[in-house]
Amino acid sequence: MVDISFKRARTKAVHREQLVFLCYHSLTLFNGSFDRSKEGLLVNPVERWMQDIRLMTEPECMCLLQAKTIHCPAVDMAKASKLKKSNILNLRKKVWEVSTYFADFYNKLDAADAQTIQRLAFQLINQIEKIIGNFIGFLYTSVPFNISEKHEHVRIQSRMLMCHMENFKVSSGKGVVPVLKTLSNLGHAFAGLSETIQANLVGSLLEDIRGSASIYHLRVAIESLQAIATDQEISKVIIKEDGVQILCQICSLNNVDSMKVDALKTIGVLCEIQQAQIELEKANGVPVLADLLSSESSIEVKTGVARILAQITSPNVDNVQHLLGFIEYLDDLLRELTNLCIIAPSSDVFMFAAAAISNITFMDSMSCEYLETYNTAEALLSGCLSGKADNLYSKNHVATTLSNIVSSESCRQQVIEAGGIKVLFNFLDEAVVTLKYINQENLQKTHELCENVQQKAAIVLGRLVQNKSSATLITNMNGVNQLADLCYNSLERNNSDSVLLACLVTLRKLHTFVCEEFEEMIIEELVQPRITDSFLFCSKVKESFV
Known part of the structure; x- marks a missing residue:
């Protein structure tokens, strides 16, 4: 056994010596053909071989690389x-x-x-x-x-x-x-x-957003997140995985306006859930939104901010969060939202800005002072007169804001000077048109919106009547007859008792300053009786006893 192992080792050693000898002999033969350079130095055969092989392989490799698709x-x-x-x-x-x-x-x-x-x-x-x-x-x-x-x-x-x-x-x-x-x-x-x-x-998709490789990848990742956020259960998971905080970080980046629009839309979808508003507060969301509004961002970005502000400040949301820093940035927010109403290129932009303003007026009494400073009433009424408020939602938000700010004397004067009385009478003409293609649910929503617009318009008119001059302006625009028609005609007021009551109150305030403008029948039926009697007379309440 030892002999066999020894023979094998001996054979390997012989083969190794033969291989070394062959290599050395080949190099020796090749050395005989060395070229001499200008300096008289010999050219290394290995270097010469490398030069030759390079000339042969480079063109072929280049052809292959040019034909091969480069994957990004x-x-x-x-x-x-x-x-x-x-x-x-x-x-x-x-x-x-x-x-x-x-x-x-x-x-x-x-x-x-x-x-x-x-x-x-x-x-x-x-x-x-x-x-x-x-x-x-x-x-x-x-x-x-x-x-x-x-x-x-x-x-x-x-x-x-x-x-x-x-x-x-x-x-x-x-x-x-x-x-x-x-x-x-x-x-x-x-x-x-x-x-x-x-x-x-x-979480893996959110990590794609956080560590995106390019603008294109970031856009695709945010769009993917936005697509799945429409499912409320998935939205809860996104919120739990710090999705709101990551999206706020995207909104803080520079020179990525197109990404910010998608990020803001996704935040808006998530904020339909109460927990998202809490996470927005933790992520210092209000300062981020305020910076976007006051920056030179695109209209699309500012519209996205206005949409979120309208959503998180809506009085219809239970337990509205008084977000951290909201009062601190209230001045900046209302100033920029007012400017957005002025420069709004479409009715949708105007609607979101007006909605945010009207909701904020419910959150803090200081808001009315800022609105007075920035002539917000004029901006809103100008939008109505120019046709930007072409839907009931916008009209409802404008009427809401006006009803909240006309308690101030200077704001009342702003409303009157900006053509507010004409706009308010246009609001009173809003009546539901029953169309066959409107389903019952949409008809009910439209009815409620019309009722809100008419009621708030009548309330604002009543609050504007503080002296004879304002009362005269209203009566000169046939205001008495229009309010009386709403009281008598239930269809014109969308069968709303709240609109009827608001019109009766406004008529009685007008009568105190310009009684000579009233017809005798209106005085006898709508002014002189107790307001409950006039209300029952106009609503035609029929009681049945069994």
């Missing part, structure tokens, strides 16, 4: 962001499908035979494992421990359900209670796992 990493990352969006939406769809399996199994537990119940249980478990396996494969990192742990919990509950199926009998009701309990545990386990996977996918 940013494009690949953008595709990955789109894929994440699709996976998140598909996960929501598949989870809903599994919920139908749970419901079917539960509903047939008492009615179907044991064989059918066992088949349904097998289908349910098989569907759960299939979905979980597919979506765990979509994770862009190694499977986190919390997902693995919850996946194992689902498997344990699935095995327990199958064990119960072996002894399940419908006729005797044996095993029904354990099956129900296990089914409930399996449902909770699956819901927890699917939520964790979804949070992981959403």
Whole structure:
């Protein structure tokens, strides 16, 4: 055995010596053909060989490189962001499908035979494992421990359900209670796992936004986030994963206005949820919004800011958040919103700015002083006269703002000088036109908006009547007859009792200053009687006694 090993080693050594000899001999032969340079130095054969091979290979390599498509990493990352969006939406769809399996199994537990119940249980478990396996494969990192742990919990509950199926009998009701309990545990386990996977996918998409490779990738990632934010359940996950804070950081960047528009739209969608407004406060959202409004950003960016401000300050939202820094930036916000109303290129821009202003007037009494300083009433009324307030929403916001600021003498004068009386009488003419193509829900909304516009317009007119000069201006525009017509004609006031009451009050205030302008019938029916009697007379309330 030793001899054989020795012979093998000896053979290898001989071969090695032969190889070295051949290499040396080749170099020696090649040295005989050395060229001599101008300085008389020899040219190294290896260098000469490298030069020759370079001349042969470079053109070929260049042809291959020019023919080969260059893949941009940013494009690949953008595709990955789109894929994440699709996976998140598909996960929501598949989870809903599994919920139908749970419901079917539960509903047939008492009615179907044991064989059918066992088949349904097998289908349910098989569907759960299939979905979980597919979506765990979509994770862009190694499977986190919390997902693995919850996946194992689902498997344990699935095995327990199958064990119960072996002894399940419908006729005797044996095993029904354990099956129900296990089914409930399996449902909770699956819901927890699917939520964790979804949070992981959403977090990965948010990381794409935070660490985007290019402007193109950033745009695609934000658009993908905006697409999934329309689902309220996914919105809650985005908020939980610090989505609002990340979007606010995007809004703070310079020279990315197109990105800011999409980021602001997404914030607006998220702020439909109360928790998003709290997160906006934590992220110092109000200073960011104020900076965007006062900067040289595009109209689209400022419109997005106005939309968010209108949303987070809406009096219709329960527990409106008094956001951090809101009072501090109130002056800047109202100044820039007023300017936005002036330069608004469309009715939509005007509507969002007017909505934000009207909502802010409910939040702090100081707002009226700022509105007076910046002649906001003139800006709003000018927008109405120029046709920017071409929808009921805009008119409602303008009427709301005017009703809140005319308590000030200087604001009342601004409203009158800016043609406010004419605009208010135009608001009083708003009546619902019943069209066949308007469904019942839209008709109800339109009716409510018309009622609000008319009521607020009548209230503002009443508050403007503080002396004979203002009362004369109103009567000179046929104001008395128009208010009286609204009282007599219920269709003209959209069958609204609140509009009727506001018109009666305004008529009585006018009568105190310009009684000579009233017809006798109007005085007898709408002014002299008690207001309750005039109200009942005009509303034609008919009481029936059984």
